[in-house]
Every structure is written in C-alpha cells, then in structure tokens.
Amino acid sequence: xxxxxxxxxxxxxxxxxxxxxxxxxxxxxxxxxxxxxxxxxxxxxxxxxxxxxxxxxxxxxxxxxxxxxxxxxxxxxxxxxxxxxxxxxxxxxxxx
Amino acid sequence: xxxxxxxxxxxxxxxxxxxxxxxxxxxxxxxxxxxxxxxxxxxxxxxxxxxxxxxxxxxxxxxxxxxxxxxxxxxxxxxxxxxxxxxxxxxxxxxxxxxxxxxxxxxxxxxxxxxxxxxxxxxxxxxxxxxxxxxxxxxxxxxxxxxxxxxxxxxxxxxxxxxxxxxxxxxxxxxxxxxxxxxxxxxxxxxxxxxxxxxxxxxxxxxxxxxxxxxxxx
Numbered sequence: 001x002x003x004x005x006x007x008x009x010x011x012x013x014x015x016x017x018x019x020x021x022x023x024x025x026x027x028x029x030x031x032x033x034x035x036x037x038x039x040x041x042x043x044x045x046x047x048x049x050x051x052x053x054x055x056x057x058x059x060x061x062x063x064x065x066x067x068x069x070x071x072x073x074x075x076x077x078x079x080x081x082x083x084x085x086x087x088x089x090x091x092x093x094x095x096x
Numbered sequence: 097x098x099x100x101x102x103x104x105x106x107x108x109x110x111x112x113x114x115x116x117x118x119x120x121x122x123x124x125x126x127x128x129x130x131x132x133x134x135x136x137x138x139x140x141x142x143x144x145x146x147x148x149x150x151x152x153x154x155x156x157x158x159x160x161x162x163x164x165x166x167x168x169x170x171x172x173x174x175x176x177x178x179x180x181x182x183x184x185x186x187x188x189x190x191x192x193x194x195x196x197x198x199x200x201x202x203x204x205x206x207x208x209x210x211x212x213x214x215x216x217x218x219x220x221x222x223x224x225x226x227x228x229x230x231x232x233x234x235x236x237x238x239x240x241x242x243x244x245x246x247x248x249x250x251x252x253x254x255x256x257x258x259x260x261x262x263x264x265x266x267x268x269x270x271x272x273x274x275x276x277x278x279x280x281x282x283x284x285x286x287x288x289x290x291x292x293x294x295x296x297x298x299x300x301x302x303x304x305x306x307x308x309x310x311x312x313x314x
Contacts, residue, residue, distance in 0.1 A: 052101040
C-alpha cells in the first residue's frame, strides 16, 4: 500500500510540474490575474453582477499600500514572535 | 475561492453561514479547552492565525500560465492545531480579507469559510491521519494532505458557485477556471505543509508529541 501511494505521489508531482511549466490558456487577458478575479470577470460577463467594493475603499492614493504594508508587518511580526517562542534557542532550554 | 458578495443566492449564503457557524462554535470551544490544557497551544495558534491570513491572500504568480492564485494554509493549520480550530482561524482571516481588501464577501463569508475552513481543514487532517495509518512518514503524509486539501477547497467553491450561484453555470466551468492554476499551486502548498511538519519534527519533536500528532520516541 505504501509503495502504491509513493508511486502515485511521484505521478502527481510529475503531472503538477508539467502543468506548472506548460502554457495553458485560462483566458487571462491580463498578466498575473488571480483565479478569483477570473471568476469575478466570468460572472460579470454572464450575469452583469460585478464584485462589490470593499467596506473600506483602499484604492485611494497610498491607502492600499499602507494597509498591505501594515498587514504584512503585523503578520510577519506575529509569525516571527511566535516562531521564536516555539522554535527559538530559548524555547528548547525552557522545556528541558 | 474567495466568492464575492452578490454571487450567491440568498438562501444558500445563509445556509453556508449556518453550517460554518456550527464548526466555528465547536472550534472556539476547542481552542479555549486546549489553551487551558496545553501551554504550547496559544503560541501555535498565534503562529497559524497569521500564517493562514498571509497564505490565503498571497497571490503566487505561475510562470507557465500567466495567472496567479493563492494557497489555503488550512490543511497545515488543521494538522497542527486541529481541524475545528483551523476553521475558526480561517473565518477570522476571511472576515479581515473581505472587510479590508474586498477579497471575498461578507454575505459569502459562510460559504468561503466552509470551503477553505471546513473542507480544507477536515480533508487535510483526515488525509494526514490516513497517511500516518498507512505508514507514511510525517512529511509525506502532510504533503499529500496539503495537495489534496488545497484542491478540495477550490472544488468545493466550484460546486458552491455552480449550485448556489446567481447563475447556473456548470461545475466544469468553474473547475476550468480554477484548476489549471490551482493544480501546480497545490504542489507548492503540499511542499510547504510537508516541510513545516518535518521541520517541527526535527527541531521540536516534543510539540508534535504534546499535541498528539506524533508518538514519543522510545
């Protein structure tokens, strides 16, 4: 059973790698458009309903950049702090 | 998988809220209980709450396709913090993403929580447990959980949009949009999930033992 799973695992990795480097058209007119955006676009084309604006409009000036930077900084700090608590040198000593 | 406001029929949106709320309520109860019992649980939860938020909004560009998409992060969180707790982390991340970045909607929060939180977490967790029972190593079992957990999130979203959407497009239409990008990205999610579990097993095996993920070495 284990060898069966392992051989299938190799096939899955191979298929995924082929897909990764094979240009497949997913009707992305714009470069690097997200799949969520592609769905929004398709829904808009067919139903005429477009994605709603965010509760807080972050498209004005540098507000989006500000929020993304703050969000990235906060997430990074949280991950970094907790990472140190759990995997840092002191964590090993504390649990000895 | 971030379904936007207005794309789902009202009764379906409410229904998904109801289903997700049950899992989230159990998740909150479990978080409280496990935080009291295990000192390590809170820092782990802090780490994964930030990680799930970050991973599930980070658009990864795929060179061969010219598109981008994001992973879920919930299979990894579910393996380490438990599937119910991972559902809560997912709901919080999706709420912030909807409110601040218009990434997903408020009315569709229940549907999005179900696909990313419930399905991603429970399928990932289940596959990890199954893999371990079959004798696979921690890393390989977590990798498989990451790959299929990720894909399951997008398959669920496709079904949600096809059957509860405002327009009856087929499941295949949505799968056709999601899968070409998500298939290669699921490998990345698998490698990150497997890598994280392997890293913890090497650096702090006691964490996995404490959380009941791995057995103590004799």
